[in-house]
Amino acid sequence: xxxxxxxxxxxxxxxxxxxxxxxxxxxxxxIFKVKTSDKSNKNKTDN
Amino acid sequence: MISQTRIRQIxxxxxxxxxxxxxxxxxxxxxxxDEIKAFKDSGKELKVGEVSIKNYGDAEFRSGKINVSRxxxxxxxxxxxxFKKELWDKFPMYKNKINISFNIYPDEGLDINNxxxxxxxxxxxxxxxxxEPEERKxxxxxxxxxxxxxxxxxxxxxxxNLDTLSPNLDATIAHEIFHxxxxxxxxxxxxxxxxxxxxxxxxxxxxxxxxxxxxxNYFLHILYLSLRFExxxxxxxxxxxxxxxxxxxxxxxIEEIKKTDAYRDAQMLKTFSADKLINDLSxxxxxxxxxxxxxxxxxxxxxxxxxxxILERIVEHGKQSGMTSNPFRGMSQKxxxxxxxxxxxxxxxxxxxxxELFRSLTRLYALL
Numbered sequence: 001x002x003x004x005x006x007x008x009x010x011x012x013x014x015x016x017x018x019x020x021x022x023x024x025x026x027x028x029x030x031i032f033k034v035k036t037s038d039k040s041n042k043n044k045t046d047n
Numbered sequence: 048m049i050s051q052t053r054i055r056q057i058x059x060x061x062x063x064x065x066x067x068x069x070x071x072x073x074x075x076x077x078x079x080x081d082e083i084k085a086f087k088d089s090g091k092e093l094k095v096g097e098v099s100i101k102n103y104g105d106a107e108f109r110s111g112k113i114n115v116s117r118x119x120x121x122x123x124x125x126x127x128x129x130f131k132k133e134l135w136d137k138f139p140m141y142k143n144k145i146n147i148s149f150n151i152y153p154d155e156g157l158d159i160n161n162x163x164x165x166x167x168x169x170x171x172x173x174x175x176x177x178x179e180p181e182e183r184k185x186x187x188x189x190x191x192x193x194x195x196x197x198x199x200x201x202x203x204x205x206x207x208n209l210d211t212l213s214p215n216l217d218a219t220i221a222h223e224i225f226h227x228x229x230x231x232x233x234x235x236x237x238x239x240x241x242x243x244x245x246x247x248x249x250x251x252x253x254x255x256x257x258x259x260x261x262x263x264n265y266f267l268h269i270l271y272l273s274l275r276f277e278x279x280x281x282x283x284x285x286x287x288x289x290x291x292x293x294x295x296x297x298x299x300x301i302e303e304i305k306k307t308d309a310y311r312d313a314q315m316l317k318t319f320s321a322d323k324l325i326n327d328l329s330x331x332x333x334x335x336x337x338x339x340x341x342x343x344x345x346x347x348x349x350x351x352x353x354x355x356x357i358l359e360r361i362v363e364h365g366k367q368s369g370m371t372s373n374p375f376r377g378m379s380q381k382x383x384x385x386x387x388x389x390x391x392x393x394x395x396x397x398x399x400x401x402x403e404l405f406r407s408l409t410r411l412y413a414l415l
Binding site for chain 1: 094095096097098099100101105107108110150152156160162166168169170171172173174175200222223226230241242246249250253254261276277360361364365368370
């Protein structure tokens with residue numbers, strides 16, 4: 001396995017450095033599994 | 048003779064709640080609420096999506112996004128009825144970009160999963176290049192290093208009555224503005240940019256999270272909760288919630304504090320178990336575990352093996368980005384060679400920090 005930071009770009013690392021909170025989004029993602037975020041777009045694509 | 052107001056101010060500061068942020072918390076809370084209200088009243092169409100909610104089933108949800116520019120936020124701040132120039136001078140937040148996003152779900156979908164209504168994920172983003180306060184004509188000193196993101200997960204009932212966004216919204220805003228204040232004070236007092244060693248750990252937490260490793264993610268989350276600058280931000284946050292409750296005596300206080308996020312955080316710190324984490328990483332209870340856990344174990348092993356290298360890269364990158372560099376001290380090789388010793392080391396740290404957070408929270412009683 002690669003060094004866990006190897007895939008992080010300097011830009012991504014910079015973003016992490018300048019954010020003082022780590023959102024718990026990954027916790028919510030376990031509860032809310034989004035199938036479609038915008039049905040109107042899906043319908044447009046389907047048509 | 049010291050005035051009653053000054054005595055109260057001293058008690059607040061001793062408890063970790065500086066008066067300097069209070070006005071801006073009130074103004075920003077109203078700003079966010081007014082923006083969401085304006086979006087709602089404008090009749091702008093919300094996106095409608097489909098979601099599968101744990102313990103609830105499939106449902107529709109609605110979502111929206113609002114971006115408040117730096118100029119617009121400043122216009123709002125200076126025309127707010129709460130704005131007092133002499134208070135603002137103590138912490139002159141100036142032109143902050145605010146991004147708000149929100150998802151609206153059926154109430155039951157949140158209730159059944161014990162999710163706050165509303166739940167608010169927030170981030171404060173600072174720019175090391177703009178941390179130096181600037182002198183401006185008419186205004187005097189201004190501090191413009193701080194943007195905010197607020198992601199609200201709300202129930203239909205919150206959307207129907209936006210007043211119910213309080214006190215959670217106020218509390219989250221107090222937390223984020225406090226971070227901006229911490230950085231401002233640190234820079235103006237010592238000339239340092241960032242939170243030092245703990246800043247490096249905070250960045251490490253964000254960089255090591257992987258979707259497939261929920262066990263290690265849990266450890267990283269507790270590590271984040273143990274950071275002192277995070278614990279300090281939980282004090283004004285919790286006070287905002289407690290002030291909205293009817294608290295007449297110490298028993299009421301204890302009952303209410305037990306319901307707060309910060310109390311839950313302190314419990315998470317106190318109950319972290321190295322043995323349980325190692326056991327969780329190794330036990331195979333489902334087909335999904337057989338697929339996922341070998342990867343999770345490997346990622347955990349590599350994260351611990353490269354722990355010091357990761358910290359070093361973050362410190363180096365931080366220096367290039369304008370952060371103040373701090374003497375780098377990694378963990379001992381003995382701890383890094385043995386995951387059990389590694390997690391036991393952190394278990395002790397978390398236990399101590401959990402006690403500190405409990406003690407800080409109980410001091411809030413003096414302010415109610």
